[in-house]
Amino acid sequence: MDYKKTLRLCAFARILKLATILLFTSVTFAQIDRVEPSFWYTGMNLSSVQIMFYGKNIAQYDVTISNNVAIENIKKTENPNYVFVTIDTKNVAASELTFSFKSKNKVAFTKKYELKARRENSKFRKSYDSSDMIYLIMSDRFANGNPNNDSDKSLTEKVDRSNPSGRHGGDIEGIIKNLDYIKELGATAVWPTPLCEDNDARGSYHTYGQSDVYKVDSRFGTNEDYLRLSAELHKRGMKNIMDYVTNHWGWQHWMYKDLPTYDWVHQFPGYSQSNYRMTTQFDTNASAIDARNCMDGWFVPSMPDLNQSNPLVLKYLIQNAIWWIEYADLDGFRVDTYSYNDKDGISKWTKAITDEYPNFNIVGEVWMHDQAQMAYWQKDSKIGAIESYNSYLPSVMDFTLHDALEKVFNEDKGEWDKGMIKIYDNFTNDFLYPNISNILVFAENHDTNRFNAAYKKDFKKYQMAMTLLATIRGIPQLYYGSEIGMDGDKSKGDGDIRHDFPGGWGGDRINAFTKTGRTEEQNKFYDFTSKLFNWRKSAAVIHSGKMMHYVPENNVYVYFRYNEKQTVMVVINNSNETQTFKTKRFAQSIQNYQTGNDILSGKTIDLKNDIALEGKSVLVLELK
Template sequence: MKKLLLLLLFSATAFAQIDRMEPPFWYAGMHNPELQVMFYGKNIAQYTPSVSNNIVIKNVVRTENPNYIFVTIDTKNVAASDLVFSFKDGKNKVAFTKNYSLKKRREGSAQRKSYDSSDMIYLIMPDRFANGNPNNDNDKSMAEKANRSNDGGRHGGDIEGIIKNLDYLQELGVTAVWNTPVCEDNHSRGSYHGYAQTDVYKIDPRYGTNEDYLRLSAELKKRGMKLILDYVTNHWGSEHWMYKDLPTYEWVHQFPGYSQSNYRMTTQFDPNASKIDAVQCEEGWFVESMPDLNQSNPLVLNYLTQNAIWWIEYADLDGFRVDTYSYNDKAGIAKWTKAITDEYPYFNIAGEVWMHDQAQMAYWQKDSKVAAIQSYNSYLPTVMDFTLHDAISSVFNEDKAGWDSGMQKVYDNFANDFLYPNINNILVFAENHDTGRFNEIYKGDFNKYKMAMALVATVRGIPQLYYGSEIGMAGDKGKGDGDIRRDFPGGWAGDSNNAFTKAGRTADQQKFFDYTSKLFTWRKNKEVIHTGKTTHYVPQDNVYVYFRYNDKDIVMVVFNDSAEARTFKTARFGESLKGRVSGKDIMTGKTVNVAEEMTVAPKSALILELN
């Protein structure tokens, strides 16, 4: 009997196989030469690994789960080559092997230029943009199938749909594309948004393949455009293969099991916060279907860091946007961010810090003097200007000026710019995939849309446009997230009109498109807008005036947010006009006299290149 048991034990271990190996391959010549490869297979931890080519194993980590082993190797001075990992049993015999590749990096990979204030970012929800390949709408390995009648379901948009409409984006003035996550999200419902990923090394097959994503990157670069990956460090989906067999109990935050975040991000830096509240914010789960990752665990942090770097190298990425940045473990997310920017010094990362106070948002930007009070540095290059978004969401309905209403709200937002260490690295936007739709809030008012776009296009920072805004798309957040993420008209065969083409747009859609395209095409080559300084003037009668300037150019921007035409003297702007008496309206090409007084139409914006 004892002999039989030993034989069975030997059989179970001798034929152990590697079900997963991550990263699936790596690159030679990285700034950080240490590579941690995770091997997953039945009882794999009982084997002893070694590597060919005289590669040094620096560390082997086994956890309480015998199905995992983490092997760290030193790739310093190792050329691109094929390696072999061997796994020996207790008798020092090789039980099985696994091939591994170190690939050659692209020329200049480490010095890649990222997106910056010269760009205009276009935010796309791939499932709702365009269905370029109906054959991948459903996949037998994926739980949720396409159903366009379900607002919260899969609709079939994909990577091919984006590729087929890149000419449209280029005509619009887009220079960078940010897609919401495209990695596998295999849940039975709500999987279209992609924020509950179930395999972070694999593109969701309903969007296409890894190779399709690489092709999107290449097609963008042919047009001088950039690709931004939406990266999620805070959580995965509950159907993630690893969550179903955790490497270690501490891979996710447990209470034990699930406990929801209190969402009070101020507890991350509030000196008066209770420990229990701080823990509940950072360690609590975003929702029950999204297990909260524990970035304070070195294995987790290294896994996320290498995965992010792998995608940069593999897909030739130009930047990240990071979801729910300020919910992460503070120390862990700073290490993650620094590790990436150490590898790529010019790589930009925009973190979602959804807060409503400039000091609190500035806390999270790299080299923040606010955070330095607590000896903290996130190393995050870019934060999102949610306070400006808040103002944009109401200000154009406030016809009358007040102490803190009307255009004074916008002025007050920029009055706090001193808090940010890099004011050009601020993402500015009127809406995104989580907020109310601008054209719903303002009932499709074209004049108010023009004012919002003129603001986003001419202030400091990096402008971001949400798909469909440029054709007047609306959507009621009160009806659920699905309604603010409607299908782009013309993205599906049989749509009543095709807004991707001039011939297919309605008159209203064309009106919105023409203004947006002309505005952002003008912005492309305006260094004075990209990196110029700002002088603004306290609003009077709900008229707000600011100047963007450098040594060569001056741009004057005027907003009349009142319901009546306003005439005003220009003498108070003398320090910015610098003797100039006229300017060209960038939208009409007409010359506007600014010598003594100006008259501006109600609910309008005027952008003047001063002569």
């Protein structure tokens, strides 16, 4: 054979072989589009891990795994683009595993999968509790730390600060840059509204309609930025609370566009709106159709309602939550629309997380207006036990207190059912809760009218509300901007209660993040809030002490927080006039104490004499 011709044939053969390899490789990569969770951890209580592989017609392959790891189950659904492989990771060391996808006993392609080592003592991580004050941030509206990520060509909605319902550019970097401001305020934990991707064409800034629950929205930053936020909080002795959504995703979620199973979301068929009647979850007289329409109906048309009664869905949500805790080193959850979930499914979800992390706190949004109905949802509720139900939810939100705070400081005269009696009556029902110290107390949040709008920035009324939140049982939560007098009217739309924090954007006329940048009025609000909540940080008697209160007289409410070592007396005069009262009425609580030091003014009050307190003002007395 001609030597040159032989060389040409050999070269052609090598090129053909290379082309075949490249073609096969491209097919291989195309075969798996997603793996969720993308990695897992060793030493977990949840050692049985369901790994979802997604790719075109991937169900046609048989699956095996390396390292003698046991496959417990392989689930293929009616959609050939999914395979759910459950493996047992118990006693498996941190390592790299290999999944092999075979056709006719021949390996078509492989996929590496990593089992990582957990952080030391991760299981027993400390969470937030009644010693904390939580600062709630509307993530898109707090501060724009990185203008370069304001828009993303891969995501539909672009930045538009002129649109109250548009994206404004707030991000994780903006939160990180202002953590010292938050700490100086007296907050010990931060709750940003959801940070995972939301690719809705409009209103995506609130991020409750998520399109990818394993990925931070690139307009907020990256997953690595979120890890950095946790690390920076922990450096300052602060905690990171993730806003988690179990009830629904957004209609742009990649999985909703190609459902693994028809019943992955609730279908009627298709869309049906929730009736929002959460009472049907426990009403012994409720009809089945009404209960179903609450639990299975969609919150809004753009939020497909997840079916937690489907075991694949439930396991997916449990693993996603645990993955974020472990990956981002989280300190707690707030769960959106908790009481709209499948009742049994959300109970299993919550128990799985608290089994994995026994100290992990989760507060559920149970937006109801009756203490018995809210207490039903707290872990070990005696009310839930009537029907043998336990949600396992450690904490709920005190919406009845919020309801009272919305109106009470405009009720200047103490009547039978108006004025401070509303606050008093709220606490008379504390016996309904199995753990009253672990409920969230607040005057407002990102879904309600702003306190300073309801009371027209009346500083004295703000003082009364914040004093109450700082000294009662539970975990106080402050909504960003209230500490500088920010207001917003819910009737004008959600955008009005979610204004940009002044100074969070380059070129802002006022920078309220600094004392010199704030106006005189803003400093008045800030200085009071900071003094109050920084005092609370070390006030153990407030964190865990008992409470004794006295029926309000003349619209003056007096209560005590006490333990074996300390007593704090709180007086709130909600009338317009100076009120004088005799201390002997409170002898049971004052006991042998002689004086009280007011932590706000620094004045010493003689407890042997009558006390006069001007209208719309407060005293917080450390008794001596």
